[in-house]
Amino acid sequence: MLLEVRGLSKAFGGLHAVQDVDFDVPEGCVTAIIGPNGAGKSTLFNLLAGFYRPTAGTVTFDGKDITGMQPHQTVRDGIARTFQTTHLFDGASVLDNVRAACVVRSRSNALDAVLHTPRFRKDERRSLDRSMHELEFVGVAHLRDEIASTLPQEAQKRISIAQALATEPKLLLLDEPAAGTTDEETESFGTLIREIVARGVTVCLVEHKMSMVMNLADQIVVLDHGQRIAVGTPDDIKSNPQVIEAYLGTGAGTTGATT
Numbered sequence: 001m002l003l004e005v006r007g008l009s010k011a012f013g014g015l016h017a018v019q020d021v022d023f024d025v026p027e028g029c030v031t032a033i034i035g036p037n038g039a040g041k042s043t044l045f046n047l048l049a050g051f052y053r054p055t056a057g058t059v060t061f062d063g064k065d066i067t068g069m070q071p072h073q074t075v076r077d078g079i080a081r082t083f084q085t086t087h088l089f090d091g092a093s094v095l096d097n098v099r100a101a102c103v104v105r106s107r108s109n110a111l112d113a114v115l116h117t118p119r120f121r122k123d124e125r126r127s128l129d130r131s132m133h134e135l136e137f138v139g140v141a142h143l144r145d146e147i148a149s150t151l152p153q154e155a156q157k158r159i160s161i162a163q164a165l166a167t168e169p170k171l172l173l174l175d176e177p178a179a180g181t182t183d184e185e186t187e188s189f190g191t192l193i194r195e196i197v198a199r200g201v202t203v204c205l206v207e208h209k210m211s212m213v214m215n216l217a218d219q220i221v222v223l224d225h226g227q228r229i230a231v232g233t234p235d236d237i238k239s240n241p242q243v244i245e246a247y248l249g250t251g252a253g254t255t256g257a258t259t
């Protein structure tokens with residue numbers, strides 16, 4: 001099992017944003033985390049990637065206990081995440097945004113950089129090659145010299161995915177990859193996610209667009225009020241009365257989700 005989550009909890013004061021959550025993420029699969037607004041999905045991602053420290057519980061990744069580790073440590077261990085809204089460096093080119101992420105696998109230190117040692121030059125070449133490879137993979141290599149933060153949302157989302165892939169993850173956490181995209185773009189993100197999995201990267205995603213979740217996910221984990229209320233295949237989840245009830249409780253028909 002690539003990721004094992006046990007009894008994971010996070011409280012903000014008296015609010016239990018994530019409460020006693022258990023689930024496993026098998027290698028080579030797409031696991032979707034769904035639930036109504038405020039269910040705890042983003043908080044759960046932040047716990048997995050080390051942005052928040054859990055109040056209780058454990059996270060085991062690739063056989064190693066990573067509970068409470070910081071993001072710079074989890075990324076080195078092989079967990080990368082993207083955010084609901086893109087976090088690109090203002091004023092930097094597309095290529096430089098992705099090259100910055102390559103530093104995670106860099107072998108040279110500050111002194112190598114100052115002295116321009118062979119090790120530093122080798123790292124620089126490797127970062128450039130890797131960045132171009134990822135930009136081509138996500139389909140935005142032609143935008144390499146553009147200022148990333150001025151590009152349309154869809155391109156920025158692709159660049160964020162290239163950044164995450166440039167850290168050479170085993171597990172990629174995608175926070176609402178299709179939010180704010182057209183139906184056609186959503187479909188194209190679905191294809192990209194399948195290609196990422198075909199490369200051998202396991203994917204875990206939070207997404208409100210149910211058509212995408214149902215098409216892509218091998219496994220769905222459903223949260224409501226911070227608790228895991230169901231886990232199963234898309235077919236199991238579609239017909240689960242507790243899940244239907246949770247979404248109806250949002251007053252949004254079968255949503256809080258979108259189709």
Ligand SMILES: Nc1ncnc2c1ncn2[C@@H]1O[C@H](COP(=O)(O)OP(=O)(O)OP(=O)(O)O)[C@@H](O)[C@H]1O
Pocket residue numbers: 012015016017035036037038039040041042043044
């Ligand atoms: N840093 C924080 N401090 C206090 N409360 C927080 C914090 N982050 C999240 N919460 C609260 O925790 C609960 C879960 O929020 P979270 O953002 O994880 O839900 P979500 O399922 O991702 O929601 P959405 O689908 O709307 O993005 C909410 O009640 C939210 O207000």
